[in-house]
Amino acid sequence: MSRRAGLDKPSVVAAAAALVNRDGVAALSLKRLAEELGVQTPSLYNHVAGLPGLERELALLGVQRLGDALTAAVIGKSGAAAVTALLDAYRAFVTANPGLATYTVRPAALDAPDDAERIQAEARIVQVAVAVVASFGLAGDDAIHAVRALRSVAHGFATLEAAGGFGIPLDLDESFRRLTAMVNAGLGQQAKIQMGSGD
Amino acid sequence: MSRRAGLDKPSVVAAAAALVNRDGVAALSLKRLAEELGVQTPSLYNHVAGLPGLERELALLGVQRLGDALTAAVIGKSGAAAVTALLDAYRAFVTANPGLATYTVRPAALDAPDDAERIQAEARIVQVAVAVVASFGLAGDDAIHAVRALRSVAHGFATLEAAGGFGIPLDLDESFRRLTAMVNAGLGQQAKIQMGSGD
DNA sequence: CTATTATACTAATATAATTAGTTTTGTTCC
DNA sequence: GGAACAAAACTAATTATATTAGTATAATAG
Numbered sequence: 001m002s003r004r005a006g007l008d009k010p011s012v013v014a015a016a017a018a019l020v021n022r023d024g025v026a027a028l029s030l031k032r033l034a035e036e037l038g039v040q041t042p043s044l045y046n047h048v049a050g051l052p053g054l055e056r057e058l059a060l061l062g063v064q065r066l067g068d069a070l071t072a073a074v075i076g077k078s079g080a081a082a083v084t085a086l087l088d089a090y091r092a093f094v095t096a097n098p099g100l101a102t103y104t105v106r107p108a109a110l111d112a113p114d115d116a117e118r119i120q121a122e123a124r125i126v127q128v129a130v131a132v133v134a135s136f137g138l139a140g141d142d143a144i145h146a147v148r149a150l151r152s153v154a155h156g157f158a159t160l161e162a163a164g165g166f167g168i169p170l171d172l173d174e175s176f177r178r179l180t181a182m183v184n185a186g187l188g189q190q191a192k193i194q195m196g197s198g199d
Numbered sequence: 200m201s202r203r204a205g206l207d208k209p210s211v212v213a214a215a216a217a218l219v220n221r222d223g224v225a226a227l228s229l230k231r232l233a234e235e236l237g238v239q240t241p242s243l244y245n246h247v248a249g250l251p252g253l254e255r256e257l258a259l260l261g262v263q264r265l266g267d268a269l270t271a272a273v274i275g276k277s278g279a280a281a282v283t284a285l286l287d288a289y290r291a292f293v294t295a296n297p298g299l300a301t302y303t304v305r306p307a308a309l310d311a312p313d314d315a316e317r318i319q320a321e322a323r324i325v326q327v328a329v330a331v332v333a334s335f336g337l338a339g340d341d342a343i344h345a346v347r348a349l350r351s352v353a354h355g356f357a358t359l360e361a362a363g364g365f366g367i368p369l370d371l372d373e374s375f376r377r378l379t380a381m382v383n384a385g386l387g388q389q390a391k392i393q394m395g396s397g398d
Numbered sequence: 399c400t401a402t403t404a405t406a407c408t409a410a411t412a413t414a415a416t417t418a419g420t421t422t423t424g425t426t427c428c
Numbered sequence: 429g430g431a432a433c434a435a436a437a438c439t440a441a442t443t444a445t446a447t448t449a450g451t452a453t454a455a456t457a458g
Contacts, residue, residue, distance in 0.1 A: 043437050110363045148374045156355020164309045168343055175347045182385030242406050
């Protein structure tokens, strides 16, 4: 039994992510995390800058992983297929990482305007979404409005689902399919209007 | 300067609600709340059952106020006008009460299945939403799917907006108008399908 | 006016975050 | 292989908060 636990920043952050995904963000404490890692609480300060620093790392990890998932989901797709894949991937990410997903909501720009790494990771997600709506024929302000709609729908449904907010025993997949269809129809309508205005 | 601060449960909960709306739910502590009320921390235990009890009261207050707002918004309306009013009222509530709204997400049934007061307040909101989609011509499972869509859209947009999640300087009201129009179009489509299946 | 209750208090305990300073382990360089 | 260095863990101590127990005082009912 060596005195070295063999920790480093990634392993500490990964353990914290597992903790918040399992027991919720309210359950995160350095004490508890240290116990799970078989180490004394102050030892964690060798790897993360206290609780605020750990939360920053969780936010970065969450945004990066979400960006990876969304990017992978839409590769080679366009139009309605891309929108459907994007929404499904967002929902799947939140379902699989309910704790981590919580940290992806508040933009870095508000609390840490100098955190280029986080801001860049967030920008990548917006870029993916913009590309998806572009493949639908939307550009400019229309594209931004459309991205906001996509994000609202995906975030709203997935967050409520993860929080256990849909109590009635009726197929959630079907609810999400219908919501996705509604979004695709709405974006198609928008795209038609936009093309018409180009004359 | 009397020794009595004149507190009671409603005033303590109201002060806590103001605190979380102003500074966020993470800023809520009995210490801080007691300071704002000009009292020592343990005195709060005469009015609420510690921090967990206070959070329960905030959840109840939030769900009741949200129910009031939604009910008032849709009185005398039906169809698309009712849906629009419902979504607008939800968004306005979250904007005006970002902290309190946080406590309305997780259903009481999960943590406190015996808390009849909270569960009833939550049921009232569902009833209002069901009535709105019924006025649109939706019933049964279709109504439940529609209510989930409404809630996802409203919750998603309003939560992201309140969290400052929409960074790009483009009119948020216009984004919400388009999202609302999309929902109304989608529900209208659903209603048409449902009527057709009745033959 | 007295008895009762409610409200606020002080004192004490427990848990968690954080800082400071120390020890031990692993690595690098000669 | 041994010395020097850096990294990672530790112990000890401080601070902040929640909570409980027990006490005193103000408001109120009879």
